[in-house]
Amino acid sequence: MTKVSRTTRIKSGMIATILAFALSIAVIVILGNNLEKHDINDHMEEQQQHRRLANKRTTTYVDTDLNDEPISNLRSVGDYPVVATDKPFFWWAPLAGCPDASDIIKKCGLSKDVDTSTREGIQEFLDKKLASDETVDMIVSPYFKEAAGVFNSDYQGRAFTFIRDPIKRELAHFHYLQKMEKTDKNYNIAVAGMALEGYVNSDYANNNWLTRHLIGKEKGVLSEENLEMAKAILREKVLVLLVDDVHEHISYRLRMYFGSSGIDMGGKWDCIGKMVHHRYESFKFPMIKKNTHEYSMLTRNNNFDIKLYHYARYLYQHQKVMIDRKGDEHEQELYRDIQQREERAAALEATTSVVGANNVEPETVDESNLSPDEET
16 A cells, blocks of 8 residues: 555656646746737837828928928829929938939939039029929939929929938948048048047037938937928938849839839939949948947937838838839820720721721713713
8 A cells, every 4th residue: 555655646746747847838838929929019019100100190290391391392202193394302311322412413414514412502503493494304412401492383303312221321431431532522631540439429420310401400409209200201202212222223113103204314213223333332341240339329329310210111111012003003004095095096997998988989981982882
């Protein structure tokens, strides 16, 4: 009996151990599933929030500013169809993988003897009222609000831009300044001798460049309201292109977006695409690790731009769906137009044939020339 009791106790202990182990596994699985569901729910909530922001404006403050000049001189991205009087506006961001704005203007022949990459050039463009000049294909400028002011209700602007991860953008800017030749007009001896840590702590480093230029606030403290304003302008007024996807959007997005408007850019889209692609591919620089002091400083200096960049990535996908849909609609419209023309041509040809057959006069005989034997 003692042996049985001992065996029973051993078996009971083993069973209890197995049950405890199984229970532990079950708890871990349940917790893991809950954590996974929590992560999925967080991701879905974030996506839903992006969708809500994409389909509505944020505040009365935002509505008022979007309807005021000069922002109102720019058409909304979703405002179709694009018409021939619309003017493309390339909002150039510094070192987003793009050449200098003045280089693009000169090499691609985009403005009529006026360099809109400077504020003085924008004012000259405005004074000469060149927005209505048919020889001006496009405006290129880093000054968003000032450049928007050259358009008007008769000749509205269609803005597009290339956006890059703000950290990579600022690193590119730093290394660009480091490699600049002494003969370059923008050469700065102080920056040329700086280490990265010194640069990010200096006044030469950019501070939320995208956000500030979108809302026209180059100095002062930025607020969350400023960020929401920048998001609204980007969402409503700017076709977003990502530098990382440069191969696709020049050849497709710009052509699909502007192609149905009758705006004849000739080879200038290709010129812009080649210049952007060449700069992006040729200008390489080392990345820094996230756990470094320099990375933390760059993040602090561009905290609003980082949020705006992530929002821009969502807009990029959102606008892609819109452009694809509009492109399909445009192709279907062209197909219907061709089909209708062919049907009209066929109907006209059939009508002409019937009319021609009905208008043929019957063959007559001149009786005056008949001999007496031929007369009836």
